[in-house]
Each structure stands twice: as C-alpha cells, then as structure tokens.
Amino acid sequence: MPAPMRLDVVSEFPYKHSTGEVIGRFLAGLKEQKKIWGQRVAGQGVVVPPLGYSEVDASAGGEWVEVRPTGTVTAVAVVREPIANLHPADRPFAFVLVKLDGADTALAHVVTDDLDTLRVGARVEAVWAAERTGTIRDIECFRVL
Amino acid sequence: MSEPPREPVRYVEATVHLPYHYVAGDSRARYLHALKDKKILGSRCSRTGKVFVPPLIASPESFAPAEDLVEVADRGIVTTFCIVRIPVMGRNVELPYVAASVALDGAAISIFALIQECKPEDVRMGMRVEAVWKPDGERQGDHEDILHFRPTGEPDEPLASFINRL
Numbered sequence: 001m002p003a004p005m006r007l008d009v010v011s012e013f014p015y016k017h018s019t020g021e022v023i024g025r026f027l028a029g030l031k032e033q034k035k036i037w038g039q040r041v042a043g044q045g046v047v048v049p050p051l052g053y054s055e056v057d058a059s060a061g062g063e064w065v066e067v068r069p070t071g072t073v074t075a076v077a078v079v080r081e082p083i084a085n086l087h088p089a090d091r092p093f094a095f096v097l098v099k100l101d102g103a104d105t106a107l108a109h110v111v112t113d114d115l116d117t118l119r120v121g122a123r124v125e126a127v128w129a130a131e132r133t134g135t136i137r138d139i140e141c142f143r144v145l
Numbered sequence: 146m147s148e149p150p151r152e153p154v155r156y157v158e159a160t161v162h163l164p165y166h167y168v169a170g171d172s173r174a175r176y177l178h179a180l181k182d183k184k185i186l187g188s189r190c191s192r193t194g195k196v197f198v199p200p201l202i203a204s205p206e207s208f209a210p211a212e213d214l215v216e217v218a219d220r221g222i223v224t225t226f227c228i229v230r231i232p233v234m235g236r237n238v239e240l241p242y243v244a245a246s247v248a249l250d251g252a253a254i255s256i257f258a259l260i261q262e263c264k265p266e267d268v269r270m271g272m273r274v275e276a277v278w279k280p281d282g283e284r285q286g287d288h289e290d291i292l293h294f295r296p297t298g299e300p301d302e303p304l305a306s307f308i309n310r311l
Contacts, residue, residue, distance in 0.1 A: 005169040005177055005286070013161040014234070024153020037149045064148040085162035134154035 022052035025064075030138040034128060038065050038103050045104030049136075068101035069126035070145070075106070076118055088137070094118055098142055109136070114144040172200040175214060180290040183278050187252050189213045195253035218250035219291075220275035222302045224311045225255075228265045243268045247294055248310040255311055262295035271301035 029037040038048035040063045043056030075097040097106035124142040132138040176186045176199045188200030192209035226245035246255035274294040284290040
C-alpha cells in the first residue's frame, strides 16, 4: 500500500452582501455617527436592526429612532471552543441577543468577557471598535455592566 | 441629528473560509502516484466490469466492490464541455478556455479536463483528445501532472459511443 497522501486545502468564498438602503443607513450610523438606529414600525414598536417594513402587517417604512448603547440580554449561547475564521472571537465568547434601551426587539451580537456573570437579564453596553468600517462589528462586542 | 446618514453603506464583505485536510485513501493514493509515471488508473466494478476514473472502491451504481486497479488510456472523447469566459479567482488560465468532461478510452465515466491548443469554438462533443503531461521529473503525483488535453486530429466519435459515459 502506498504511503497516505495528505493535502491541506483552504477554500474561500469572498462574498459581498449588498446591504440595501435600510441596513446600509443603519451601518452608516454606526460608522459615521457612533449611533445605533432603529425604526418605529407599525405593530412592532422600535425595531433594531431595522428592516424597512413591518413584520406584522407588511407596511413599508418607519420613522428612524436612535436607541441607547445599553440594554438587557434576552438570550445567551456560550461558545467554549471557537472555530478559527468562522466564529467572531478566537477565545471563549457568547452569542447574545440584546434588547437595547429604547428598542422593542433584540439585536444579535457577542460578549467576550465576564462570561461567568453573563445571563439572561444581565445589563450590557456596546463597546465601539477602534476603527469603524461600516459593519455590525463597528460595535466590537457588548460588555457586562 | 435625528436620522442616520443619508448615504448608506453599500455592502459588507463576508469571506467564507473552509480549511480542508484531505487525505487520499489507498486507491486514490495509488492513482496519484501513478500519474508520475504518466499512467491513469481506474477501478473495475467486480459485478459490471465498468471502470471508474479516478478509482472508487465500490461502484456507486451496483454497490459491488471495485478493487481491481486497471490502467486506462491518456486519451479519449470530449463528452460535454463549457466555454468559460468569466475569470475565477485563483485560476490563471487565459480566457476564454474550455472546461470539458473527457471519457478516457477504457473508462465508463468522464473526468473533468481543461482543453487547450485549439480555439474554444472548435471544441465539439465527440472530439478526440489526448493528455499533455508535465515533463519528466516535474510530475508530483497530483492532478496538475496533466497540464491539459489537446485535440488528436482523429475523426470524431459518434454520440452513441459516449452518451452513457458523460
């Protein structure tokens, strides 16, 4: 039998996701204003991140509303062993849903510190990235207050 | 300011990164080693006698073992093809080029191959082609040992001879 042959191959798919008008302006708010914007939508209250329509009655549009960078955790999923180049951190972290103060829906994000005290109901605050480029990671993470 | 900037961010980049550790099994390793000697190996189904290239350890059709390795020709028939006019990242072949399925003489199924040394518009289903190998001493035992296939100039084969070998 011949010796085993091994090959390490990395496949990369460089996607560019078109953001559209609404998420595009939400991201521009993070990047240029360091502000988190939602939209007040029929039947749903203030939706963050905004969608540009109501998921309840499908009506279009919505008034822009700035929400606070602080909020309450509504769900936690701790990742103890992150996968390189897939997960948003290279050490244990948690995916969280955060209902920001002033918002009626929760935003998906990450918490990288104080995982022991992180729980549903914990109060958290957005930590801004040193360099903002117009992505959701302009908020680097949320930290437990 | 009571609303976000008028000018939206247009797109976000998200690269999907998939690291594979590929290990060639016994028959695939034999197949790759044989390329160094300019030989293309297939495996013969113990029930139907069909030869699969690259070798499979069992027939996906009959499920019978296919453990006997046999050499097939380094020439065959273009069974189907596509003219590529759009660049693909990481592939430095001059456009346009032809990506084809080639049924090697002696094989029941086609392999994927690059057709060169002719105009793309001259490639046809049924055209006879032969492998162009890397020079002696440069072959590494990988799929790039075959640089490409080129027309042999022989007469085309009739559709019936390869319709079941796409």
